[in-house]
Each structure stands twice: as C-alpha cells, then as structure tokens.
Amino acid sequence: MYKIIILSCCFLCSFSSLAQRNVHDSIIGSTLLGFHYTAVFPAGDLVKRYGFINSIGVTLNYKTKHNWVYGLEGNFLFSKKIKNDSLLNNLKDDQGNITNEDGTPGVVVLGMRGFVVNAHVGKIFPIFGPNPNCGLYLSFGIGYILHKINIESNYAVVPLIETKNKRGYDYLTTGLNIDQFIGYSHLGNRGIVSFYAGFYFNEGFTKNARSFHYDTGLPSSQAIRLDVQLGLRGGWYIPIYKRQAKSYYFN
Numbered sequence: 001m002y003k004i005i006i007l008s009c010c011f012l013c014s015f016s017s018l019a020q021r022n023v024h025d026s027i028i029g030s031t032l033l034g035f036h037y038t039a040v041f042p043a044g045d046l047v048k049r050y051g052f053i054n055s056i057g058v059t060l061n062y063k064t065k066h067n068w069v070y071g072l073e074g075n076f077l078f079s080k081k082i083k084n085d086s087l088l089n090n091l092k093d094d095q096g097n098i099t100n101e102d103g104t105p106g107v108v109v110l111g112m113r114g115f116v117v118n119a120h121v122g123k124i125f126p127i128f129g130p131n132p133n134c135g136l137y138l139s140f141g142i143g144y145i146l147h148k149i150n151i152e153s154n155y156a157v158v159p160l161i162e163t164k165n166k167r168g169y170d171y172l173t174t175g176l177n178i179d180q181f182i183g184y185s186h187l188g189n190r191g192i193v194s195f196y197a198g199f200y201f202n203e204g205f206t207k208n209a210r211s212f213h214y215d216t217g218l219p220s221s222q223a224i225r226l227d228v229q230l231g232l233r234g235g236w237y238i239p240i241y242k243r244q245a246k247s248y249y250f251n
Helices: 002-019
Strands: 030-044 053-063 068-079 107-125 135-154 173-187 194-208 225-240
Touching (some): 030 068, 053 107, 053 225, 107 173, 135 194
Antiparallel strands (some): 030 053, 030 225, 053 068, 068 107, 107 135, 135 173, 194 225
16 A cells, blocks of 8 residues: 555656646646645634644645636544543443453543545735745635544454444534635745645534433533634645647748
8 A cells, every 4th residue: 555655656746747847937827736734733612622633634736827726625633632531431340441352451542533625715925935836825615524532442342332332432523614724835946846834724613413422321412513723734745737738840
C-alpha cells in the first residue's frame, strides 16, 4: 500500500514537472492536488468531549485564470484525548477491569475518530509573493461532518463492547458544517515548491445520531450542537498543468 502511494506521488510530481508552465509573469489556470495537516483545537460543544485533535486531509482544486479556486476537500480526524473518563464504568468489575472473553482483564483504548467532507470556493489576492499566482488566500466551504468516540479492545475480544453494544457508548454525532480558511497560497515559479498555510475554522451544526446512551442509561439529547474547530494548517500542492500546444511551421 505504501509503495503504491509513493509511486503515485512520484508519477504526479514527474507529470507536473513535465507539463509545468512558467507562472512568473501571468495568472494561469491549473489543477491543484493538495495534502495537508491541521492541528485542531476544539471549541464550542466539541471541547466538552475531546481534547487536541489531529486532522490529515486531501484537497482537489481548480484555480482559474482570475485566481478563483473551486474544489473538494476531505479530512480525517483523530485524537487520543477523550474527556469522558467514566464512559465505561458500568462495564467494570469490582477491581475496575473489563473482562475479556477468556475471563481475564481486557485492555480497552478510547480515542476520537471522524471525518469532514466539504466543497469550497476561494480567491487568491496576489498582494505579495513571487508571482501573480501567489498571495493571500481566502476560502469558504460547506459539507458534512461525522465524529465519534472510538472504542477498541487490544489483544483479545471484549464481548461487552463488541458488535451492537459499542454503538451505545460511541456518541456518534453527525451534521452539516461550514469552514473558512485564511492564509497564504504559494505556487513556485517552476512548480517545485508549492504550498499553502494559514488558519482554519470549522463550525459543525450537529446532533447525536444515537437515541440512547448506555453509560448514562438515558436517551440522548437531540438538541443541535455547535462543534467548533480552530486550527493551524500547512499543506503541499502538486500543480498539474495542461501541456502547452506546440507550434508547427510549414513552408
């Protein structure tokens, strides 16, 4: 799997370098494949459930000759910072253990998993940078968000948290979201060094997808939540340019 990813990146890089344009003098249209990491600091209702969150993502954009950017973006969210320490207390024995299928103490690990899928539109303002394809980048997106508490048993099966039982503890939450980005977008004069970096904001208008929580023994609240992400993002672009038409002369 890793070999396929590496070979794909090498192919894209070589394709980009073969088909690249000189962006030094003019604004050009181009497809931009981007990979990024975001350090996410939760706020709003999200901070009540999770601590620091990691986000890795990919974006596929098209930048027009007028520096408008249209694209799709997907982000995978993960964290080990769960604030509900009592989540599985009702499954523990008198010694504070959750039992494996063989009757021995099990190892249960809690984490956070989620994803965000958005469509976005943005604009590059070439007020600084080495060429008119670089500058202040502002974007706005809208799409779908999902996050939950991930429950895993290591080394052995723990029947109490397998199959459908796990759903009663995972606090699965889904809904619509909007996001904003403000930062710098850079397309190198020769396409080798192309990147983007800045501040990322996401507001999720979500609600619990489970009707009942096993840890509390109560129905889940169906009130709309405001799950806020405040992030620092850095990413790498692979620009993919159309090949320039060759000129032929006949006598």
